[in-house]
Amino acid sequence: MKLFVALLVSALAISSSFAFDPSQLQDICVAVDEPKNAVFVNGKFCKNPNLTVADDFLFRGIxxxxxxxxSVGSIVTMVAVDQLPGLNTLGISLARIDYAPSGLNPPxxxxxxxxVIMCVQGELYVGFVLSNQLGNRLVTQILKAGDVFVFPFAMIHFQLNIGKTAAVAISSLSSQNPGVITIANAxxxxxxLxxxxVLTKAFQVDKKTIDYLESQFWYNNHS
Structure with a gap:
C-alpha cells in the first residue's frame, strides 16, 4: 500500500509539472521558424544563441x-512568442486590450x-466564473485606472467597459503561448458547426434559436 501511495504521489507530481510551460532549459532560446541549425525544445525551434540579436527580444507598438x-467593441494586441521570439521558453506573455465605450472582451x-490584468484607463466591469465543483459562482469587480485583478488559470472570464470613454488595459499571462477560446465563437x-x-439539449432551447446563433458572424477580437 505504501508503494502504491508513493507511486500515485509521484504520478500526480509529474503530471502537475507538465500542466504549465516548462522552465527554461538554457539562458535564452529565441524562437525561429527555420529548423536548420536549431534544436527543437519547448514547442519552438531555438535559434543558435550565438546568432541572436537585440531585435529578437523587442516588440514595438504596444x-x-x-x-x-x-461588433464587440474591443481589440486585443497580443505579445506572445509568435510576435516576440525572445519569449520562447520564458513562460510569460503580454497583451494590450482597447475598449470602445460599452466595448466587451467576450467571455x-x-x-x-x-x-493578471491592470486597468490603465477608464472603468471596467470584470469577472470570472468558477468551476462546476464550486457551483459556477461568478466573481466580479469594477476596476478603475491603476487597479489590478487576476483571472485564475483556464477560468471563463470577461471585461466590459462601463465608462463613457474609451478604456485600456494591460495584461500579463503565465505562458509564452496562452491561447484563447472565445466561448460563443467556439x-x-x-x-x-x-x-x-447537441446544442438544443445543452442549452435547453429550440432548434430555431440554435440555427439563428450558428448563422451569426462571431468576431474574433484577439488578433
Missing amino acids: NIPRDTNN HIHPRATE VFGSKP IDPK
Missing part, C-alpha cells in the same frame, strides 16, 4: 491604440495561462 470599431478562456461558430441536436 502603446498605440487600435481600432475598436467591430473566453486561456487554456494554458493565468492572467460553441456557435465552430468549423464544421456542432450538430444542433
